[in-house]
Amino acid sequence: MILPAAFQDWFARQGWQPHPHQLALLAAEGDSLLIAPTGGGKTLAGFLPSLVELAQAARPDGYLENREGRKGLHTLYVSPLKALTADIGRNLARPVAELGLGVRVEDRTGDTGQSQRRRQRIDPPEILLTTPESLALMLSYPEAPAIFGGLRRVVLDELHALAESKRGDQLMLGLARLRRLAPGLRVAGLSATVEDPQALAGFMAGAQPVTVVEADPGPDPDIAMLPTARPAPWSGGGGHHAIPEVLAAIREARTTIIFINTRAQAELFFQALWAQNDENLPIGLHHGSLAREQRARVEAAMAAGELRAVVATGSLDLGIDWGAVDLVIQVGAPKNVKRLVQRIGRANHRYNAPSKARIVPANRFEQIECVAALEAVRERDLDGDPRGPGPLDVLCQHIGLTACAAPFDADALYAEVVTAGPYRGLTRPDFDACLDFAATGGYALRAYDRWQRLMLRDGLWQLRDPRAAKLLRMNVGTIVEAEMVKVRLRGRGGVPLGEVEEGFAASLTPGDSFLIGGRVVRMDAMREMVIEVTPDPTRQPKIAVYSGVKLAMSTQLSHRVLALIGDPARHGALPEQTRDWLDLQARVSALPEPGLLLSESFPHAGLWHFALYGFAGRNALQTLGLLLTREMEEEGLGPLGFLSTDYALLVWSLDPLRDPPPLLDRARLRAGLGDWLGGNAVMKRTFRNVATVAGLIQRNMPGQRKTGRQATFSSDILYDTLRKYDPGHLLLRITGEEAGRGLVDFGRIEEMLDRSPRREHRMLDRVSPMAAPLLLEVGRVPIRGEGRERLAQIEAEALMAEAGLEGIA
């Protein structure tokens, strides 16, 4: 297609010139994938072919008139964010009106009301804007063939982000269904800069040919560290030393987004910022634990240009383009060069103008990481790991939802599923195992054949009880969040403030104060999964430990960091205090360097600590922690727990680890991995996600509010039971595979061992400079073993003694 005259005029009236990549997408015959930086008119590029077709259809010979003389759904737009669909709807309204297209643009998300949903199922708009979950839900209705049968185009926004999680896999299964319902469908994917566009194209289109269009990446960003008068703290910290400079930068810019890696850090930074905000610059806070109303208010204020800055977590990585943002400040290390580049792109949405960004390392270690990341940005060296095959838990859910729409033939469904990019390599036995799980639970012991969920009747699989569809639909989606507890102001009205993780809530007793939404509140009571609080600005808050998603530092960036640390000749690039810190480490112990695996043992706070500087990312080091603590348990060292960061592993135990090299033997570790699917917390967490996505554990039950009395037993029990009585069960297999990719990352342990032939262990009499920051990290994994039993007994005895009860038996 070429741009019709009416469109050329419209562009001219806006004072715009169509970008070459917008025209390229219009010209593409089949599927296309656009890689473009923010501000490149990406969304318009995605919609332009639809708008041109709809304009042509408005003519008498247009195709859209169907038998009833009614227009049908022409274009489906899918984005990862509800907020984005609303924004796109507003942006499309103008060209649709000005070009006289006479088409309806509506959104359909979890927020859409019942009556609108019903109407959309009978009379869909020409352009429907939705999310992967809402699409999966719509496809589960019997009306799906009628709704989507005439669909011509699909636009997938922020595809790079969707492809990073199971939401993308679910979307691709939905897309495979759409392609079958609407043959000839054309798909346009829109993505930010990624390291491997061809891989993303294969993810989106499977075996279909795709035109990959890479837009001009634009000028290099203006990016640097933010110089601060006070040095970064020796350890830990949330970037508070930089508050005066951050305030000055906010003052000089029009609008600033300040990115911080975790929600708790965002709360603390926000509070610290306001404590020094003498000019009362309007500054907001935005993160995933805040109540939806709160977030919506901040977004609206941002859109209206009322805020000078917003402190945000990954919750603002995607979303509405605020044209006024001209500065991005990243507080804390970015962990991943690609994400840093994408965040930088949030500043300055004028195409062909450089984005401006400043980085604030929160401590001295992060200074090193930031220097390494800046080098990578300048060299346009993006990182990323190849994506694994489509996960089977998502397929299990998909099969259940497919049955909700209509009885299906297993051969036909298999043929459809393997057209989805992530499931290209799916074998028939694996598909059948998923079908068996969806139908019967897939247990070796067929205890209740009578109660299976799907039945084979006349060669087609269908729901035994049609009412099960309600439960399946209520549990659509692949986002599994930690159990959350709502926080509400006490009294009438009870304004919602947000949510905290259940584990954090359990640690609170009435009278405790904590930070949420930028203010200190005191806990009054907990009723039925709601914490009631009153504002209490006079108190010192307990730090909120609710955490966001933690990404592992990329392999490429870790290599850069290790190379920088290990080469004192390059330390000149680091701030002075960081150089001093590394010098001290070199004197007290040693510096890690490429080729050398350094470890230390030292006593601290009554326990022995073992630090290993592996630079293998937090997931791989977590696995190593599990393997290592198991060995330590066997040697009677009484390990109590460990934590992993991107650069090091820290294990604490009752007795010291004196000779680590035998434990770090590759064959021994691999042997440990073999029977490692043991009762550890990481595997249980992985299982919980898998079991929830596959539908064994239900997040939502109809008409039932969870109360303390009815609290369900934990998924850990299911995991233990399956391991004992049904070790070959599909969900255990998926858990193992999942762990092999994301959380376990054994490949990176092997990579670490391979690249460091030299091992060096230091016995120290106190904490080393490099180990100090580890002691302040959150995310400790407890080990259940003899050490824990000894400790539990000590703790209970202390309580008994305190209560004057010792010796009563």
Place this chain on the structure above:
Amino acid sequence: MSGYAFDFHGLRLEARASGALWWADGGWLIVADLHLGKSERLARRGGPLLPPYEGLATLERLAAEIAVLQPQRVVSLGDGFDDLAAAEALDPLVAASLARLAQGRGWLWIAGNHDPGAPSGIPGRVADSATLRRVALRHEPAEGPDIAGHFHPAVRLAGERRRAFLIGRDHLLLPAFGAYTGGLMHDDPALRALVPQGLAVACGARAIAMPLARR
């Protein structure tokens, strides 16, 4: 040993690490809330298809206690079955295991809110309540002194949630013995009202006693 011995209204009792209560003088083993047949009931009602192994898992733990203690009589303190239909449709493996365990000893099923009637084809007697000297045995605590289940009490110890006995002046509450059972924290208002102070005995590898102080 792995139990915690204490006195309750003149009875010398032992809270076992397994969650069972042992009255050595009379040879009674008391367990609460076995919830046998839970996965079957959920599946029957269109709920999730949970692994159908909770009966085996529960009885395996009970069998271990019976093997060690050789009780004269086993008392199930209510909710032994997740519902009556589940009791009657018990998996053959579970039913066989139950029959083996009941051989040569008395078995008393006290009715609970999940299993108010009398299940047929199950070994043992059924009753609404029983007494042990001056102490009543019933499913839901009422006028003390009594020994009861129903609440599935739990405590937090060394950062972990554990099933627990709650030992108060009027009431002795047992943890749920069944494999698929949730827990209610000891400081929930419902439990505080029943056992405002006293001791909790946490279950696990060992029975660990701790005071129930308001913290």
